[in-house]
Amino acid sequence: MLRRLRHALFLASMMAAPVWAADCAPVDFLTLPLPQGDDPVVTALRGAYPGLSVDAAGVRLADGSLIPLGEDPGRPPGARLAEPSLREQFHDIYPLAFDLTAREARWHDPGRARVEALFAALYGGSEQAVRAGLKKVAISGKASFLISERQGAACQMRAALAEVAALPTDWAPAFRNVGGSFNWRKIAGTARMSTHSYGIAFDLNADLGGYWRWSNRPEGDAGPYDNRIPADVVQVFERFGFIWGGKWHHFDGMHFEYRPEIILYARLMGQSAPLR
Template structure:
């Protein structure tokens, strides 16, 4: 893929954010799109009005289809604007999420396919092996592999975390989300599930906050978030063993000053 020239709005925002030069504010769509483009500089060429132009030479993707959707409709058929509509909160806290608060679970499948591949065969071509505490797990080389290596290196400094993170319950697996027609992020090699012995999942425990529970140390969550992964334990439809590489949502959450400890 052809690399974008210059930093542009997204790159400048991202650098300022990382340098701590931006104050907390509710970001507008243009700022969110800038951070999205900055998070995938080899794949996203530019924002052109209501269209996102990618470097693969394919047709532009419409950012906002103009349809007002329910939460269920967003989960089933999100556009790019929908995927950025909920702010992901960060930090060493875990509380029962509000009803239908699913930041990151709303995804533009059209964009995911353009970032990582539109078929299992296409995604497999970009998979690389990463050492995960003696296992070899396969994830996409398009950002995720380097980030997961950094997570593993930092987690290895905490012996108390080892039993929670290994064995991994899986990375690449081209499949739909359970009970849905949309693809799991595991399909794109951009997610990892941790040791299922500590997992809690909304379909098992009772829908939403009524059955919410988390048994993973929040220090693990902080390390993943530091390297661009979001955690399924932040969702109303929670999946506490699940982490997926979504650096744009981490950057937007930081820009907004969204803290999991202040909700």
Template sequence: MRLLLIAMLFSAAATGALAGDGRYGAPPPDLDRHLARLKDAYPGVIKSHDKEKLVLTSGVELPISDGRTDKSFDELLDHPDIDDMFAIPYPAHAEPKAPPVDSDPGRIRVEALFRAIYGDCRKGDVRAKLRKVPWFGGSVLFTTRNGADRALEAVARDLATLPKPMLKYLAPSAGTYNCRPIAGTDRLSMHAYGASIDINTKYSTYWRWTKPGKDGTYKWSNQIPSEIIDVFERHGFIWGGRWYHYDTMHFEYRPELLPP
């Protein structure tokens, strides 16, 4: 009984951050593991961390928690702290399927951290670090910071070994670097850091291209084969098809959310 109670409490804590009740911000129970992974994923940028703060090599300190556990979903996206980035677990290598309402693992990003990693495109310091990576008969521009370009190269190399019919999903790429906010928001997209790629729009679905149903929810759909998603995830990229606010052409380099 006691064990059962502990198990129930633990699972409530694990899912509390995405209960769909409009209250978000509680740190995940395995926060220490996530912080260690975050430091390993960006070795040149994060110097150290403790329970209170992330210390960047630039000397900037980012608080792990702002103490809030009552954020709305929009506040979570607009004003996240470091622990919020891990509040919704990313289901790497799972079969593609419709996520629960407002479950957008990886869409919660602390901008100050990503600007420290990749630079601020509005000041021109992202473009200076881009290079061409070959992409199925053409090439795309990707950031050389933090090895993201080498990760994309490894993705392209592995994708090239898939059966020929898979190639139609991949090219032409619908874009990589673009110094712009996320559509409908003033938050910078991962495209603004040169760390994200959109594959062929022809076989893609995007929540903004649809209308919500009578109950106000969006209906998820997907055509991208799991073999393609697996390759990207193996090399540190997350997939926008794992979001309730789905964007199935979109992959972004987020090694901190994937197994080492």
């Protein structure tokens, strides 16, 4: 009986304390020496995902198939969003400064266009496959998130949360009533998979964040965004490769997702990282 109780307590302690891979070496994508290359899209993808096979034609998958880089011919933004080429994923440049004026331009949504096949290749193409790579990451007992350990995402998240917890800012309200992390689902109102499906996205406190669909504005005219997520919390996540939906015209202020290629591409295109 006592043995069984001890065993149950041992299992509970194992569940409370996630086991980390020994090779977790977090990368600061804002200060990482910029990788070199002729094509910034190829360079950003290679720098973000060292295990990914990327060449001038596109991303080569393990099964021998190719996700072509494609073109960015300046299609209407709705079409680009619905079915982007890899190159179109990079059409809008993500502002690395805490600048919420860029999002005032209609459809300026850097990182919101995604080639689903790329994310399926990076993190898993089914709920079961993604689930097999999830790790629980927590911040000072306040909140926890399920994030994929693939591509180093959970390692990056753990580093970001440790840095947020050490900020002098009152960060705790943003981590109350968090909106969740892994969830195999479509984006509300669309047929596209959410990045929550791949275990790379999480939502902070929805009361502080704000979401364009809740503001009764039409797509393409999302209107003003009243931000209450602390800027230095955003900057810590960006440092570790997470982009923030508060910088999108179609704002999703509670939402962050692991997109180091978007951060690296912004740097390659001349954006400078904010001073710490």
